[in-house]
Amino acid sequence: METLLNIKALYMRFGGLAALEEIDLEVRTGEITALIGPNGAGKTTIFNCITGIYNPTAGDILAGRPGRKPQRLNGRAPNEVTALGLARTFQNIRLFPNLTVLENVMIGRHCRTRAGILGAVLRDRRTRGEERETLVRSYRLLTRFALEPFVNELAKNLPYGVQRRVEIVRALATEPFLLLLDEPAAGMNINETRQLDELINRIRDEENVSILLIEHDMSLVMSLSDRIYVMDYGRMIAQGPPARIKNDPNVIKAYLGEDLDA
């Protein structure tokens, strides 16, 4: 069991406002880790720090593929982080609306392919092979997650639940070792949430990808997670396996009134 992502003493300040203070977080191989907390606690801020949208004020974010030396992520550009192997989805789905589902996923293959301008114009054998592989891999990925009927549909015309799935599959196309999902179950009904549960488990088991997710749906969190981190007002207030978190008095206080047994 290796550590894939290690966040140590992370601080994030915007002007005078301290959005994150003393954050420690660890994600290990083969685990599904959840990050929960009331709105505004700073969960997406942590994601943004990891993926390079914000440059942390202080602290270290280290990540690396299993078997490879961990790298410091602080201040790297988002595309560098993805190339390193951490892919994310967004709170408000960010698919490429006027492109088809297949094209969306093919774009995910960008950082794992190399053809440049010359290759594009000359279409030499290597480029052609790469293009073909991109097509086939994207298609297979979509088929594997039951999205084949939507392959040629424009992303903006898809139903909400399908869009979510496509966004996740698109992130998978970048061959990550760690997938960061930002509120994947937002706006879903019970059925869709159950399908999401299966999807995420499949990803962990079949694709060998570990997951860090932000989520508000407590039943999903309890069902999926191996480890839960709880945040409030920019600080980590509890961490541990679901059974322990459920009964933690700090957590219950932060969620005042929320029924964790649901």
Add this chain to the structure above:
Amino acid sequence: MFLGGLTRGSIYALIALGYTMVYGIIELINFAHGEIYMIGAFTALIIASVLTVYGLNALAVLVLAAGAAVIYSAAYGFTMEKIAYKPLRRAPRLSALISAIGMSIFLQNYVLLAQTSDFLPFPALIPELKFWRPYSHLISSAELVIVVTTIAAMVGLNILIKFTKMGKAMRATAQDKDMALLLGVNVNRVISQTFIIGSSMAALGGILIASHVGQINFYIGFIAGIKAFTAAVLGGIGSVPGAALGGLVLGLTESFATGYVSSDYEDVFAFILLVLILIFRPEGILGRSTAQKV
């Protein structure tokens, strides 16, 4: 040179107000704003000429022509918004910008075809203020009127925005259009009001500068528009005092630059300043940087 810059700056500030207000409300650079300014000047010229031919006295001509210019500019602004911008409120920003460019081209050629491509002489509508004569060597009567008018307009606008109900509605809509709608603000009306006020300011600027310079033609809107936009961005787009400040800075810079460096490249300075500001400090002097929420 300083006072010349002050005068220029005032004009830019007046026109910049329209830009900044519209941008603040619907996040659109109204490319055709300069044309509103130009139409205001033309309207003033036309009405003034007609009235003069019919023998009205100078003061009446000034008041009626200026009034007509303001009313017509407001009307053009209002109509323009309804045709070219309102249908595109939910569309991507690129579409609205292209539509604005189309409007700008359309209005320029509309005036060109309906009137003439020549430079038309503009009468000096601003009367010579007799009480100012002893000080005329410092700043001419006309220039004084320009500066005072600008200050009055700025103050009036500020009062409007800060203390009236309409102003409050404008500020709310500028911050969050959808929320304002939900709270019962008639967003369509507020946007129209913004265009009307902005266009009126531009018309005022048009009359003042046309009297000062002495001639107009259908193309003056383009350059004035770019410079006014520079002023608005310089001061922080969306901020009314910013427009004033930006206008001032631009006017002074231009004045000194053309005085010390070269007058051929006059327009280039505005462009260069614009480019530099947008690259290094896009939020302007008084603006606050808005980060995109992810």
Add this chain to the structure above:
Amino acid sequence: MPAHRPRISIVSELRQSLVASVWFMFLTFPIMVIRVNTIENTIEWRWRNMVLIGLGTFFLSFIWRFFLRRREAGRKKAEGGETQRLTLTRRIIAAREVRRPSLVAVGAFVLLFPFLFSTYQTNIMITALIYVMLGLGLNIVVGVAGLLDLGYVAFYAVGAYAYALLNHHYGLGFYSVLPLGALLGLTFGVLLGFPVLRLRGDYLAIVTLGFGEIIRLILENWNEFSQGPSGIAGIDRPGLFGLDLDLDLAMKYLYYLMVVMVLFTIFVVNRLQNSRIGRAWLALREDEIACQAMGIDKHKTKLTAFGLGATWAGMAGVIFAAKTTFVNPASFTFMESAIILSIVVMGGMGSIVGVTLAAFVLMLLPEYLRAFSEYRMLLFGACLVLMMVFRPGGLIQKVQRHYEFHDQGPAGRD
């Protein structure tokens, strides 16, 4: 569930049109009706214009509202998830029986054109072809990558003046400068791209506009370098193994040269757009943040878009200088950029076929509708607005690439 169609009351419709008509008569009164002659101090009252405006607006306002309603209905349908039916044009193009013979016919027409029509017509066609090239180049920047470049004409000017100056001072020939024009375009494109990397849509547009104007103003005022407003004359046309060609033959030669260039442009641009780079550009256009999240370096992508887009303008500039044998700053105003932008917009952002057609329409229509040539710019402006309101996807709506997957592997089909 079918969309609910509101009952249209005739009285209300008439009233709205009447109001619009009166409003516009009022609005255009000073400018359309009154014309002041400041020299003779006379006033001309053109009441006929007012009547025209009144009647015209009355009828146009019905049409305007009709199309607005249709747009709303179309929008509601799309939101409801109904797929778009292929338009008539698309179905015609797709039908194989029609496609091949029509391509042959078009090809024959293109090849025989200079012999069927006069030199003057050939000249016009060459201009149209130059604009096709310009449109395709800007299409990369604006249509595919979504970067609103309003200063594209600057690269055009760079190419043109490069040839003018090199030919004038050093006697360099057309074919030596053509690749140089491409290179200069590429370089300036990247140079222009650097400062604007961090800028958002509208600001990007204005800064590029600024750059375009700055270059034009420099050309106009730096007399020692560019000979100012009077321009540079006497530029050589492209030579054919040193033969001396008269005007007629030179035009024919230039025409075929342009056809080859346009075919080359289409070939390269098509390959670029349907490649890994092309997809990166599309991602940039659709959502910059998601694009980066997919591992795409947005700065590099923007720069390649600017650079590769500008290359075509550089080459087109060289050809333009060779065709007219004379360059001056007046040919490179913002209006030119706006025209090229119109071509891209009308062609549908990103569609090669659309842009090519739009270039022809925009260039040839004014020529063949001589009666309206005065109103050309006016119609340009109106078209831009109308296109954005009613048909933002362009004249020919782009149809996505459909991929079919059989057991043997994928096959792409447009």
